[in-house]
Amino acid sequence: MNIIVCIKQVPDAKDVRLDPKTNTLSREGVQSIMNPYDQHAVEEAVRIRESLGGEVTVLTMGPPQAEAVLRQAISCGADHGVLVSDRAFAGADTWATSYTLARAIATLGSFELVLCGKQAIDGDTAQVGPGLAMRLDMPFVTCIQKVREASETGMVVERMMDDGYDVIKVTYPVLLTVVKDLNEPRVPSLKGTMKAKKAVIKTLTAADIKAESALIGLSGSPTKVVKVFPPEPRGERCMLTGTVDEQVEQLVVKLRPYLP
Amino acid sequence: MLQIDKDLCIGCGICESQCAFGGIQVADGTARVGDSCTLCGACVDACEVGALSITGTEKSMQMNLADWSGVWVYCEFRRGELAQVSLELLGIGRKLADVRRVPLSAVLMGHETGDAAEKLIGHGADTVYRVEDSALALFTDDMYGAVMTALILKHRPEIVLAGATAIGRSFIPGVATRLHTGLTADCTKLEIRSDDGALLQTRPAFGGNIMATIECPSTRPQMATVRPRVMKALEFDTLRTGRIVDVAPPADQLRSRIEVIESVASEGAKVNIQESDILVSGGRGLDSERGFVLIEELAKALNADVSASRAAVDAGWISYPHQVGQTGKTVAPKLYIACGISGAIQHVAGMQSADTIVAINRDRNAPIFDVADFGIVGDLYEVIPKLIAKIEEHRGS
Ligand SMILES: Cc1cc2nc3c(=O)[nH]c(=O)nc-3n(C[C@H](O)[C@H](O)[C@H](O)COP(=O)(O)OP(=O)(O)OC[C@H]3O[C@@H](n4cnc5c(N)ncnc54)[C@H](O)[C@@H]3O)c2cc1C
Ligand SMILES: Nc1ncnc2c1ncn2[C@@H]1O[C@H](COP(=O)(O)O)[C@@H](O)[C@H]1O
Numbered sequence: 001m002n003i004i005v006c007i008k009q010v011p012d013a014k015d016v017r018l019d020p021k022t023n024t025l026s027r028e029g030v031q032s033i034m035n036p037y038d039q040h041a042v043e044e045a046v047r048i049r050e051s052l053g054g055e056v057t058v059l060t061m062g063p064p065q066a067e068a069v070l071r072q073a074i075s076c077g078a079d080h081g082v083l084v085s086d087r088a089f090a091g092a093d094t095w096a097t098s099y100t101l102a103r104a105i106a107t108l109g110s111f112e113l114v115l116c117g118k119q120a121i122d123g124d125t126a127q128v129g130p131g132l133a134m135r136l137d138m139p140f141v142t143c144i145q146k147v148r149e150a151s152e153t154g155m156v157v158e159r160m161m162d163d164g165y166d167v168i169k170v171t172y173p174v175l176l177t178v179v180k181d182l183n184e185p186r187v188p189s190l191k192g193t194m195k196a197k198k199a200v201i202k203t204l205t206a207a208d209i210k211a212e213s214a215l216i217g218l219s220g221s222p223t224k225v226v227k228v229f230p231p232e233p234r235g236e237r238c239m240l241t242g243t244v245d246e247q248v249e250q251l252v253v254k255l256r257p258y259l260p
Numbered sequence: 261m262l263q264i265d266k267d268l269c270i271g272c273g274i275c276e277s278q279c280a281f282g283g284i285q286v287a288d289g290t291a292r293v294g295d296s297c298t299l300c301g302a303c304v305d306a307c308e309v310g311a312l313s314i315t316g317t318e319k320s321m322q323m324n325l326a327d328w329s330g331v332w333v334y335c336e337f338r339r340g341e342l343a344q345v346s347l348e349l350l351g352i353g354r355k356l357a358d359v360r361r362v363p364l365s366a367v368l369m370g371h372e373t374g375d376a377a378e379k380l381i382g383h384g385a386d387t388v389y390r391v392e393d394s395a396l397a398l399f400t401d402d403m404y405g406a407v408m409t410a411l412i413l414k415h416r417p418e419i420v421l422a423g424a425t426a427i428g429r430s431f432i433p434g435v436a437t438r439l440h441t442g443l444t445a446d447c448t449k450l451e452i453r454s455d456d457g458a459l460l461q462t463r464p465a466f467g468g469n470i471m472a473t474i475e476c477p478s479t480r481p482q483m484a485t486v487r488p489r490v491m492k493a494l495e496f497d498t499l500r501t502g503r504i505v506d507v508a509p510p511a512d513q514l515r516s517r518i519e520v521i522e523s524v525a526s527e528g529a530k531v532n533i534q535e536s537d538i539l540v541s542g543g544r545g546l547d548s549e550r551g552f553v554l555i556e557e558l559a560k561a562l563n564a565d566v567s568a569s570r571a572a573v574d575a576g577w578i579s580y581p582h583q584v585g586q587t588g589k590t591v592a593p594k595l596y597i598a599c600g601i602s603g604a605i606q607h608v609a610g611m612q613s614a615d616t617i618v619a620i621n622r623d624r625n626a627p628i629f630d631v632a633d634f635g636i637v638g639d640l641y642e643v644i645p646k647l648i649a650k651i652e653e654h655r656g657s
Contacts, residue, residue, distance in 0.1 A: 011281065011466075030282055036587060063295030090261075091299030094433070095442060121586055122280075123465055125445040130401065130433035139402055139517035142430040145580070156521070160581070162426045162534065163339065164526035166398070169519040180587050181580045214320035218299050222321060222442030227473040228278075228302035231464065234612070239624075239635045244643055247636045251618065252650045254634055258538060258595045258616075259654060260563040 001054030001152075003045045004111045006101055006132070007038040007073055009066040010122040034069040037117025039076075041178045043185040045115050046077035048150050055079045057108065061089060061100050067201050075188035075196035082108060086206040091218030094123075098131030100216055103209040105136060112172035118143055118179050129177035140175040141168055145182055261315050262293045262303070268311035275303035275312060280466055300472070319478040321440060327416055328480035330365060331357040334408065334422035334432070335380055337370040338399065339525065344535050345423035347383045347493035349486055352450055353421055354384040354494060356459070359452045362418070363387060367411060369404060371397035381502035384494045389415075391507045395514040398523055401431040406513040409438050417481050419459055421450075424485040425534070436483050442476035443483040446590070448490045448613070459484070467586045467609030488534045489592045490613070526581060531565045533582060538564035538595040541584060541611070544571035545600020545621065545640060552577055554644050555599060561651045567591065569601045585610035599640045603628025620644070 012031040034042075045056045058073040060066050061084040070081030084104045092100060105111065114136065119126035126142070133140030145165060146158040154171035160179055170176075188196070206216060214220055240247040252259075262284070271289035283297030291303075291311070304312045333353045335346035350366060357364040366385040368377055370392065377388040391407055404427075412420060412435070420435075422428035424446040436443035449462035453475075459482040462473045476482040533539060540559040542552055552566065559566050566582060573583045584591055586606040596614035601607060603619070603626055611617070612631050619632035620640050629635040636643055 065295065090297060093442065094445075095437060095440075098437060121467065123445075124467070124586075125433075126429050127433035127436075127443060127445055130430060131437040134405075134434045134437040140434070141401070141518060143426060160426065161399075161523075162532045162581075164524045164581075166520050167522040167524065169521055171517075174518075179580075218314075219316055219318060219320045222319065222440070222479045223444060223474050223476050224317065224319070225300050225472050226460070226475050228300055228305065229471050229473075231468060231471050231612075234617075234631055234633070237629065237631075237633055237635065239629065239637070244636075244638050244646060247638065248643060248646045248650050251634055251636060251647065252654055255595070255616075255618070255651075256654070258562065259651060 001048060001052045001113065002057075002109070002111045003048060003054060003113045003115065004057045004059055004105060004108070005038070005041045005045045005073070005078065005115045006128070007042065007058050007060050007069050007117070008035045008120045009033070009060065009062050009069045010035045010120055032065070032068065034072050035117050035120045037119060037121075037178060037180060038069075039185040040180050040182045041115040041117050042073045042076055042078055043183045044147060044178060045113070047183065048113070048147075049077075052150065052152060057082060057111075059084065059101065059104060059108075061085070061092075061097060061104070070201055071196040071199060072188070074199045075192040076186055077192060081199060081201045082204060083201050084204045084209065088206045088213065088217050091221060092216060093221035093223045094125050094127035094131055095222050096216050096220040098128050098135055099220065100209070100211055101128070101132050102135035103211045104204055107204065107209045110173075114138065114173070114175040116175065116177045118177045126177070129175060133175040136173075136175065138173050138175045139170060140177070141170060142177040144176045144178045147182070262297055262299060263313045263315055264291050264293065265311045265313070266290055268309050270309055270311075272308070274306050274308065278302045278306040280470060302470075322478050323480050325418075325478075325480055328418040330362045330415070330417040331360065331419045332365050332367060332412070332417040332421070332481070333385070334420065334428065335366045335368050335376075336423055336425060336427055337368055337373055337376055338427070340372070340374070342376050342379060343423055343425060344493075345425060345486070345488040346380070348488065348491040349421050349423060350380060350384040351493045352486070352491040356419060356450060356452055360418070360457055365389060365415075365417065367391070367408065369396050369407060377504045379496070381504075382496040382498060382500050384500070385502050387503045387505060389505050389507050391509060393509070393514060398520040399427055400516040400518055400520060401434060402518065403514055403516050405431045405434045405438070407509050408435050410509065410513060411507065412439060412481060420481045420483045422485050424487045428485045432483065432485055439481070441479040441481060441483060442474075443485070444474045444476075445485050447484045447486045450484065450486065458482070467605065468612055469609075487590065487592065526579070533565055533567045533584065533591055534589055536565040536591070536593050538562050538597075539567045539584075539591060539593045539614075540564050540597045540599065541567040541569065541601060542572050542578070542599050543569035543601030544575065546572060546577065547600075549577040551600070551640075554641070558597070558599075558644050558648055561648045562595075564595070564597075569607050598628050598632070599644065601628055602626045603631060
């Protein structure tokens with residue numbers, strides 16, 4: 001089994017905060033982390049390899065420092081890390097990102113299984129996985145919450161829906177995006193950490209993956225960000241006071257419009 | 261490229277504080293662009309001396325925009341019912357279509373859709389493209405995607421909207437990719453710019469910490485998924501008339517490469533917390549599974565549904581579909597009551613657009629009180645039973 005997992009480095013949301021007074025983003029000591037959903041994708045890939053054999057490659061498109069998440073994935077059991085990095089990729093929206101990742105995957109070889117996180121917590125779009133599947137001409141299933149069965153020929157998975165779940169049978173090649181219910185990512189072993197330190201990360205540029213310059217980065221992105229601004233602050237807040245009984249009484253009065 | 265005019269830059273550092281990606285830094289009195297710049301433009305807007313600009317923004321793909329006209333809404337239909345968000349989308353779709361002076365069309369896919377098409381007309385659609393086939397009874401990305409793509413290519417609408425639901429956020433990205441056009445996820449506001457009729461799509465990013473307005477300048481259709489419960493549906497109007505066009509897709513569009521073996525409605529299946537008017541939400545402060553019995557009781561008194569923080573879900577007290585937050589669901593109910601929830605940013609990201617937020621927590625410094633409209637400091641095991649009693653009392657009177 002040749003498995004590729006697309007992972008992204010994102011700013012840790014708990015560090016990104018709006019200063020309510022100045023309405024600016026305070027990024028004091030913002031850490032970069034592996035997108036949480038992608039950690040579950042890496043874990044699942046490693047588990048499948050452990051039962052069926054093969055190799056797990058982790059792939060990221062990003063600035064040079066995104067290499068850190070590749071090493072983290074290797075410490076958790078991935079075999080190879082590939083960094084797709086080029087100034088020309090800057091400003092890519094999900095359309096251009098999925099094109100770039102697809103070109104990189106085509107350059108690397110053929111894979112039976114492509115795994116992505118459901119969404120990246122910076123942009124929260126959840127669009128790269130499905131877009132990538134279209135470009136690779138692979139069937140895809142999003143929001144996998146459970147792998148019931150994985151064999152040499154295919155898988156039976158549960159996909160989370162708003163109203164329950166669907167049980168789906170797929171054959172390779174296939175692309176899946178995963179949610180966090182899927183598994184519990186392992187902590188890196190000492191051996192893994194050593195391996196990650198020594199691992200040679202392959203780096204690919206736009207030229208290496210033969211990406212058409214018209215389709216990458218800002219100019220290859222159909223969408224354009226025209227404005228970035230802080231959300232409207234919530235209205236005045238009110239701490240109720242008095243004894244519990246008094247507070248409850250006040251609250252029920254406030255909630256009257258909502259009472260059935 | 262982000263260009264910095266070194267002569268104009270005064271090294272004030274505003275750009276640095278505005279960048280969510282750590283992509284620009286001030287050193288030696290002047291701003292410098294780093295590798296993590298995503299060209300989002302936040303710094304350009306913030307720069308008070310106009311020292312920053314983004315170049316190379318010309319889109320390489322150009323379509324003849326005049327060839328595309330009309331507003332479309334994908335109307336989700338599952339388990340014999342229209343999703344509520346479909347009607348909300350017809351509400352905003354109607355507005356957009358009226359501003360653009362173009363018709364509003366709905367796309368209805370499924371099996372045994374009954375009077376759903378008539379319902380869509382009553383809620384604002386001029387035309388309903390109805391695709392009825394037993395193959396579409398269960399959702400598959402490739403079939404739904406193929407049918408939708410073909411319809412769009414045939415009729416060329418300028419705008420296509422879909423609900424930001426499990427289904428919409430799954431197959432619509434594939435459609436946009438195939439159509440070589442942009443897609444904006446999970447929008448909370450849509451407007452038409454009067455100069456040129458462009459669709460301005462506003463959405464939260466970074467778990468709601470920043471808002472971004474996005475357009476799709478040179479390709480069509482302009483596509484967006486829209487968060488449930490943000491837009492308003494129009495009242496059903498029995499007098500509205502419209503046209504139903506039955507579409508029979510060719511066989512190749514109705515073949516899937518995946519096989520849905522079974523579609524399971526989970527215990528709380530009727531409850532999609534994204535569509536609830538009122539949510540009573542429990543966190544680690546409940547201390548045990550038993551706490552949810554109390555939460556259920558309060559929910560019952562309010563005719564509400566039950567949701568939870570990740571800590572409660574991780575503890576196994578309630579299932580994941582009930583989780584609110586960055587790695588759970590984003591909800592926007594009219595009323596959200598957080599019980600024993602600290603208000604970690606990842607949780608707040610999922611519920612801060614509720615109309616009214618109530619927090620019950622015994623720690624008066626809990627961050628949940630920063631977003632709450634009404635806060636009660638106290639032990640939830642004391643507060644909630646009293647609250648239930650009071651609600652019953654008020655109902656009685
Ligand atoms: C990548 C990532 C993604 C995440 N995604 C999510 C997400 O989607 N959703 C989410 O919710 N969290 C998410 N989290 C977790 C989040 O950071 C918090 O850990 C979580 O929200 C805490 O849940 P809680 O408020 O229930 O528990 P706690 O933080 O433990 O808070 C419990 C609260 O209950 C109060 N309390 C205790 N006993 C009582 C009592 N008897 N009466 C009244 N009050 C009481 C306490 O004062 C405390 O404030 C995520 C974290 C990470 C790192
Ligand atoms: N730059 C990237 N490099 C590698 N994988 C990515 C990148 N961006 C997105 N992905 C993958 O696509 C998923 C969804 O991301 P998004 O569509 O941005 O929310 C992520 O969980 C990753 O698996």
